[in-house]
Amino acid sequence: MVKCPTDGMTIKNRDSNNQRIAALEEKVDEQAKTIALLQQQLQSLSVILASAAQSIAKPVSVEEESSAVEITNGSCTDRPVDKDEPVVEEPTPAATKKETPLPVQYNYKNLLQEHVVKQGWTLPTYQTEKCSGGFASVITVNEQSYTSKTMKSKVLAEKSAACVFLQALNVIDENGVPVSDGDPKRNAGISKYSWCKNQLQEYFAKCGLKYPSYTITSVGGKGFTAEVSHEKFPEKVLGPLACSKRIAEQMAAHKAISVWRILEDSSDS
Structure with missing residues (x-):
């Protein structure tokens, strides 16, 4: 009996297909494991979100309302409120008098740099140091210096120094608004005067x-x-x-x- 040569090729193709099918099955198994792991993570997140929503929506009990926070040397401790104890109202942070910071609707450093370039002056330099209550910056342009207000960060201190300098030059008004802005009827470059x-x-x-x-x-x-x-x-x-x-x-x-x-x-x- 003569063996047909195509039988060998058929067997080889069959083995190759079987190997491909096995590789695909392994990939499917790995993807199924990944999907199962993601489902577990989603379930965990759902439980966490549900507990958080319950804690937010939970009404405050009478016992919790009758407790106050006592602040001593920067630490907080819970203690029950004595009904006979006189209530001393502490001043709120808003009630304390603080210096109103300069407006920040404009980037005063960029405004000053544009003005300096137009005038052909040397670029401004900033010397910012930490001080009591925050940071202060000294700006120097053409051997003329101005000091900023005390701000909570170095960036704001430098912007404040630039604002003070622009106000001294009457480029911006006392509210921090450029003299050509603030009034839509004014043409650009014309001051309020x-x-x-x-x-x-x-x-x-x-x-x-x-x-x-x-x-x-x-x-x-x-x-x-x-x-x-x-x-x-x-x-x-x-x-x-x-x-x-x-x-x-x-x-x-x-x-x-x-x-x-x-x-x-x-x-x-």
Whole structure:
């Protein structure tokens, strides 16, 4: 009897298929074990979540309500409350007077860096140290230094120092808002004192006089000041330090209105 050569190939294919099937069965067994382990973990998590939900929803008993917490030298101990004992109300943390931190709706470090780059000044440096109650930072720009308020972290202390410096330059107002922000009717780059210069011009126009003159002075690369003068008033008025020439003129006009009593004269007329 002659053996067909295809019989050997069939046997080999059958063995190969059997090996593949066995390998697949091993993988299926491993995946089944993994699924079983995950199910056990899910059940454990379900038990933990259920117990946590019960503890949260559990009503407070009368015994628990009648206990108070006594704080002694920083440690807490439970003790029953004596009904005859006078109740002494401790001041809450909100009742204690604390210095209100500066607003944090702006990144004052970035604002200051942008302003410094526009003015062509050297980049600011920060020296932050730990102090009583937190951290304090000293910022230095063009040999001019300002100290931050005491903050709870180094990052906030540096932002506070940048905020103090920006307020000194009148880039931001006393509320920490940039002078071109806060009012949607204001154009970018125009300060909240822009009405003052117009007020002066209207006043002298009504009097039939020429407009006041402004003298701009650069203060050592730290900003600008403006001095406003007019022949009607012998006293010249020097405005505070500002971040630009335009804002320096507007702030000088604001000061001149008060010194020369422009609004009082306008109301009399």
